[in-house]
Amino acid sequence: VDGRVPEYLARLQDDDPTHPPEGADDLVAAVVGDLHAHTEWSDGGSPIDEMASAAQAMGHEWLAITDHSPRLTVANGLSAERLAAQIEAIDEWNSRQANGFRLFRGIEIDILDDGALDQSDEMIERLDIVTASVHSHLRMDHDAMTARLVAAVSDPRVHVLGHCTGRRVLSGRGHRPPSTFDARAVFEACAANDTIVEINSRPERVDPPDELIEIALEAGCLFAIDSDAHAPGQLEFKVLGARRAVEHGIEPDRIVTTWSSDRLLEWTSR
């Protein structure tokens, strides 16, 4: 109120061990899109247009709406019918925009135990962005999990591998250890099949872990800094992902969320 930063807050900020690394602000500014966001259609808290407005307000040029797939019933995953209705809603929203901002028709599709995808072929064909993630049987045996992930990221219809280890780093009830798999084999399959590796920015996920980001870099992968937002304000989580990308020295051009919507669509439709 007095126009000064309270002493207590100033001290906390000075002591902050997560002080942003040099260049983080530039990367945050360069990120113009997000490939992972939920709405009230599945387990998010807001309608499509509120997520879109928030993304525009923070300077994004595009946003992928990626609600859950049918088998994830706890998250109100979308049946083929509901996904068709959502696609219609997204198309309708886009048709009302005159400023160039664009919503992508997307999905966060469950990777089934054998690496297959949890939605009909017909519906998958209608989507701009397919992010594939594991949400079940995360404790699967190492070799079986490797085969499961390699199969999913090698599917030409998959564009992004979401939160690859499934870990949750918060202490207490929210904690979950990472899935174990041959990360080199999985990321080499990503690179060979043009599947983007997601840096999930959520503070409780921080996924992939640092050592896995290094392996994905060596394998030649592209990355997406994604918020995995379930509410409009959570789109800001991208700041945390951007800090990690800077810490790992990832070139901005290898981060597809710095690309224009046209460039991204051209690349995913190859």
Ligand SMILES: [Zn+2]
């Ligand atoms: Zn997920």
Ligand SMILES: [Zn+2]
């Ligand atoms: Zn998600």
